[in-house]
Amino acid sequence: MGSFMKFKQKPLFVIVLIVLFGATVSGCAHVEAWERGHLAKHQMAVDPQPLQNHIQLHNYSSREAAASTHAVDGGGGCGCY
Amino acid sequence: MVIKPSGPNNGSYHKNTSNVIKKTAGVAAGGSKTLQALTSAAVVLPGLLLSSAQAAEGDHINFQYSRYQEGKRNLFGIPNSLDPIRADVLHGSGVFSLTDRAKFSFNYTQDIWAGATPIVTSPLAADPYNRILENTPDGVTVTGASPLINPSRGVLLDRNLTPLHRTDGSQDTRNVLVLASASPEVRNQANFRLGYEWDEAEINAGAGFSLENDYRSSFGNLGGRMDFNQKLTSVKFSAGYTSSNISAILDHDAAPYLTKTAFSDQIKRRSDGAEILRDERRDWSFNLGLTQILTKYALIDANFGYTFSSGYLENPYKAVTAIFVDPDELNNGLSTPILGDVRALLEQRPNQRHQWAFNAKYIQHISPFDAALHLNYKFTVDDWGIHTNTFGASWIQPLPGGWTLTPRIRYYSQDSASFYQPFLISEQNFSSQAFDSQGREIWVDALNPDIEYVRDGNFNLIDGTGNPVDESILNVQPKTIPFDAEKLPNNFSSDHRLAGFGALSGGATLSKEFARGVTLQAGFEYYTRDSSFKLGGGGGSGFADFDYYVANAALSINMEAMGGPGSGAHAHHSGHDKSNHKSSTHTHRHQQPAGLMFAHMLDNAGDFMVGYRFMYSRMGGSLLHGSHTVDDQTIVNQGCGNEDLCAFAPAEMSMRMHMLNLMYAPTGWLNVMIMPRFMDMEMDLRELDGRPPPTPDEHQHFGGHTTGVIGDTLMVSLIKLYETSGHRFHAGLGISAPSGKTNLKFRRTFRTDGGAVHYGMQLGSGTWDFVPSLTYTGEYHRWSWGTQVSGIKRMESRNKSGYRLGDLFQATTWLGYDLTRWLTANIRGVYTLQDRIHGEFNQFNAGIGPMDFPSNYGGQFWNIGFGVNAAIPSGRFAGNHFGFEWLQPVHTDVNGYQLDRKGALTASWSYQF
Numbered sequence: 006m007g008s009f010m011k012f013k014q015k016p017l018f019v020i021v022l023i024v025l026f027g028a029t030v031s032g033c034a035h036v037e038a039w040e041r042g043h044l045a046k047h048q049m050a051v052d053p054q055p056l057q058n059h060i061q062l063h064n065y066s067s068r069e070a071a072a073s074t075h076a077v078d079g080g081g082g083c084g085c086y
Numbered sequence: 087m088v089i090k091p092s093g094p095n096n097g098s099y100h101k102n103t104s105n106v107i108k109k110t111a112g113v114a115a116g117g118s119k120t121l122q123a124l125t126s127a128a129v130v131l132p133g134l135l136l137s138s139a140q141a142a143e144g145d146h147i148n149f150q151y152s153r154y155q156e157g158k159r160n161l162f163g164i165p166n167s168l169d170p171i172r173a174d175v176l177h178g179s180g181v182f183s184l185t186d187r188a189k190f191s192f193n194y195t196q197d198i199w200a201g202a203t204p205i206v207t208s209p210l211a212a213d214p215y216n217r218i219l220e221n222t223p224d225g226v227t228v229t230g231a232s233p234l235i236n237p238s239r240g241v242l243l244d245r246n247l248t249p250l251h252r253t254d255g256s257q258d259t260r261n262v263l264v265l266a267s268a269s270p271e272v273r274n275q276a277n278f279r280l281g282y283e284w285d286e287a288e289i290n291a292g293a294g295f296s297l298e299n300d301y302r303s304s305f306g307n308l309g310g311r312m313d314f315n316q317k318l319t320s321v322k323f324s325a326g327y328t329s330s331n332i333s334a335i336l337d338h339d340a341a342p343y344l345t346k347t348a349f350s351d352q353i354k355r356r357s358d359g360a361e362i363l364r365d366e367r368r369d370w371s372f373n374l375g376l377t378q379i380l381t382k383y384a385l386i387d388a389n390f391g392y393t394f395s396s397g398y399l400e401n402p403y404k405a406v407t408a409i410f411v412d413p414d415e416l417n418n419g420l421s422t423p424i425l426g427d428v429r430a431l432l433e434q435r436p437n438q439r440h441q442w443a444f445n446a447k448y449i450q451h452i453s454p455f456d457a458a459l460h461l462n463y464k465f466t467v468d469d470w471g472i473h474t475n476t477f478g479a480s481w482i483q484p485l486p487g488g489w490t491l492t493p494r495i496r497y498y499s500q501d502s503a504s505f506y507q508p509f510l511i512s513e514q515n516f517s518s519q520a521f522d523s524q525g526r527e528i529w530v531d532a533l534n535p536d537i538e539y540v541r542d543g544n545f546n547l548i549d550g551t552g553n554p555v556d557e558s559i560l561n562v563q564p565k566t567i568p569f570d571a572e573k574l575p576n577n578f579s580s581d582h583r584l585a586g587f588g589a590l591s592g593g594a595t596l597s598k599e600f601a602r603g604v605t606l607q608a609g610f611e612y613y614t615r616d617s618s619f620k621l622g623g624g625g626g627s628g629f630a631d632f633d634y635y636v637a638n639a640a641l642s643i644n645m646e647a648m649g650g651p652g653s654g655a656h657a658h659h660s661g662h663d664k665s666n667h668k669s670s671t672h673t674h675r676h677q678q679p680a681g682l683m684f685a686h687m688l689d690n691a692g693d694f695m696v697g698y699r700f701m702y703s704r705m706g707g708s709l710l711h712g713s714h715t716v717d718d719q720t721i722v723n724q725g726c727g728n729e730d731l732c733a734f735a736p737a738e739m740s741m742r743m744h745m746l747n748l749m750y751a752p753t754g755w756l757n758v759m760i761m762p763r764f765m766d767m768e769m770d771l772r773e774l775d776g777r778p779p780p781t782p783d784e785h786q787h788f789g790g791h792t793t794g795v796i797g798d799t800l801m802v803s804l805i806k807l808y809e810t811s812g813h814r815f816h817a818g819l820g821i822s823a824p825s826g827k828t829n830l831k832f833r834r835t836f837r838t839d840g841g842a843v844h845y846g847m848q849l850g851s852g853t854w855d856f857v858p859s860l861t862y863t864g865e866y867h868r869w870s871w872g873t874q875v876s877g878i879k880r881m882e883s884r885n886k887s888g889y890r891l892g893d894l895f896q897a898t899t900w901l902g903y904d905l906t907r908w909l910t911a912n913i914r915g916v917y918t919l920q921d922r923i924h925g926e927f928n929q930f931n932a933g934i935g936p937m938d939f940p941s942n943y944g945g946q947f948w949n950i951g952f953g954v955n956a957a958i959p960s961g962r963f964a965g966n967h968f969g970f971e972w973l974q975p976v977h978t979d980v981n982g983y984q985l986d987r988k989g990a991l992t993a994s995w996s997y998q999f
Binding site for chain 2: 035036038041043046047048049053054056057060061063064068070071072074076077078079080081083
C-alpha cells in the first residue's frame, strides 16, 4: 500500500502539467487557419501509419511490461507466449 | 489551389474544400487573402487535422498481413531443434460514413501462432534438458533436447547456495530458459466503433471481443474530443473496461511435473484427463490527451494513461524453478556440496496492478524536404516496480510518384518487477515425513488420508486409540508434509518480460499511392532485446535475450478518393462513370454466383476492381466409403492401407478462407488479377470403436488441432473470346503459386515426434499449378445465365514434402433472375471430380487415421448452390457489390474413406472503379 500512495501523487502531477502546458502554449502560439497548410499534410498526422503502428504496439505489448496509453481500446488477447 | 496535400488525404481534401467555401465565406475579407483563407482553411475542418488518424481519413477499407518471427534462443550449447515463435496476423478494417457526421468503423484481426516458448528458467547447472538420441549410420547422435522442468537429479549447491557445475564442481551462475513447443493456436478479435462529430467536438463508443481457446475477453470504451482556441488545441479523453476469462489447458506434458498447490481451487480436471485452470481478470483504463499546434510547422501530442487491473494477472503457462534445500543438511557444519531438490511452481503475481503511462510526441515539418520528423518519448511506472522509458524517432519522407518512405528507430528500457527472480531457493524440504508428538512416523491410508496411524515397537500398525489395525485391508503409506508456502515469497515470476532489459529496434515502411485512392504499404522491423542495453545497466537477464523481425504488407482503399459513383468527388470522372452505368444495364451487372471464380470480367480499359471473398466449409457426420456410410470396424481394418490399422478418424473439420482479389483491365479484352489466399482449418478427431490398443508412444490428440494461415496465391488472365449482344465467352489462364506450406508438423511431445499434419490440413498444394477456365455468360431482360468448365493441373510430380494433390475438373451451370434493379437471386449446379493424392510424405507422419493416407482424398462431388447478389445502385454505398451463396451437397462419392460434407458458404464484396 505504501508504494501505491507514493504513485498516487504522480497522475495528478502529470494532469496538472498537461493542463498548464496546454494553457501556456495555446496562449502564445497563434497560427491562423490559412497558415496550417503544412500541418494538414499526411506526414504531419499524429498517427500517419495506423496499420503498422497497431502491429508494432501489439508486438511490443506482448514482449515488454510497459503500460500503454492505448489500453482503453481493449483487446489484444492473452499474449501467453 | 495553393496547398495540395500529398498522400492519401488527397481525395478528402478536394471534397472538403468545397464545403469550406460555404463555411468561411462570411469571415474572410480582401481579394487574395480571401482566396488564401478559402483554400487553406480546409485543414481546420472537423476531423481533418486534430482527431485521430483513423477519423481523419475518409471512408476506407484496409487489409493487412504481417508476420512476426523470433530468432532462436541461446541455450548455452544445449541442442535446440525447436522452431522459434512465429505469429501470422491478418487484419481487415473499414471506416464508413453513415451520415455527414456519424461514422462507423470495424476491425477484424486473426492471429495464428506456434513455436517454442519459455515455460521456466533454470540454473544451467541443473541441466534441465534431456538429450534426444537417434541411431544413425555414424552411430548414436544427439538430434535435439526435450525440456525437463523437474530435473530429478537435482542440482549441487555450495554452502552459499550457489549452483555448482555437475562434472567439475565449479561455481556456475548461468541461467537457461526451458523451452516447450506449442502447436498452432488461433485468436480472433472483432470490434466496432460509432463516432459522431460536431464542428469542434467528437464523441465515440466502441466494443468488441477477443476469442482464444484458453482466453476470452470482451471490452467496451467511450471517448471524445473537444477543440478549443480556433482548433489550435484539442483535448481527447476516453475510458475503457475489459473483462477476461481464462481457461488454460495446462500442458499435458508439463502438468504432472508442476506444483500447482497455490491454484488448486482454480484447477479442475476434465474427463479426458486434461487439467484446466479457470479464473478471471478485469482491466479499467483511462486516457487523457492533448494535441497542440505550436507553430506553422510543428505540433505536439501528449497523452496520459492509467490502467487498473485486478484478478488473475499471471501467465498460466509460466512456472518458476524452486530449489528446496534441507535445512538440517545445510547446517550440519560440513563444507561439502549439498543437493538441492529442483521443482517448478506455477508463477504467482500480485492480483492487482496500477499502471501509469505518459507519452509525448513532437512533430516537426522539415520544409526543405517536405518531410516530417516525429519524436516520441514515453515514460511508464507501475506498482510492480517496473519503470520504463521509450525513445522513438521516425522520418516520413514523401517522394515523387506517390511514394512515401519512413525509416524509424526505437529504444526501450525497463526495470525489473520487484518480484522477478530467475529462480527461488527455499531452505526447507519440498516434502517431509510427518511425526506425532511422541516422535513416531505417521502413516495414512492412501484412500482415506484423514485417518492417521502409527506403528508400535513391533512395527504393528495401530490407530489413534492404540488398537491394532489389519494392515492387509488398507493401503498405507507414510504421511508427508508439503513445504510451507508461507516461507516462500508472496509473489514470484521468472517471466523474462518482467526482468530488467533494454531493446533496440529499427525499420522502414514504404508506401505507394496508386491512382484513385489505392495505397500499398510494406514494412519491416528488426528488434533486438539485450539485457545490457538497460538504462543504468545491470539487466542481468542476458540468458533471455532474443531478437525478432516483423514484416507486413497492407492495402488501403480510400473510397472517397476513388471517384466512385457515391463519393461526391467524381466530377472529372463523370464521362467514364456514365459509360459504366450504361454498360451495366447490358452485359455487366456482375450477377454471377458468389462462390464462382473467374466468371466476371471488367469491360473498360483502365477499370480496377478490388474484392474480398470469405469462404467457410464444413465436413462432419458419418464417414463414407464411396457414397455409402461405413462402420468404425471397417475403417479400423481398411482405412489405413494394407499394413496399418486405424485408431482415429476425423469427427469434424472446418475451413475458413479469406481471399483478396485485385483485378485490372489493361485493355478491353484482357483482365489480369491476383488473388492472395489466407486460410485456417480446424479438425476434431475421435477414437474409432474397435481400434487397436494404444501403445506407450501413441500420439495423443486431445480435442482439436488447427493450422493456418497463408494459402496458395492465384494469378489469372481473363481473355474475352467472343461477345455479341447478351452473350459472351471468355477464357481464363491461371497459375497457382505454392505460397502455402505443406510441411506443417505437430508439436513434439516429451517422448515422440509429432510428425506431419494430415494432408488435408496442409495449407497449399506445394506445387505450381495450371488453372484454366472457360466461361459463357448470357442475359436477357431480367434473366441471366452461364456455364463454366475449369480445372487444376499440377505441373510438378511431387512437392517438396513428397506428394502432389490430385488434379481437379469442375463444371457448373447457373441461372439468375433480377428480383429488383439491384438484387439478383441465382441457383446453380456444380459437378467436381478430383483425383486422389499421389506420392506420400517424405517425412514422418503418424498414420493414425484415414486422413493420413493419400488414397483417401478426392472423389466426385455434386452440389446445388443458392445465392443472392446485391449491387448498391445509389446513395452513400453506391458501387459496392455484395454476394452470398450456400452450396448444398447433394451427392458425394469419395475415394477411399472420408468424412461426409456438410456444405459451404461464400460471402463476397467487391468495388469497381
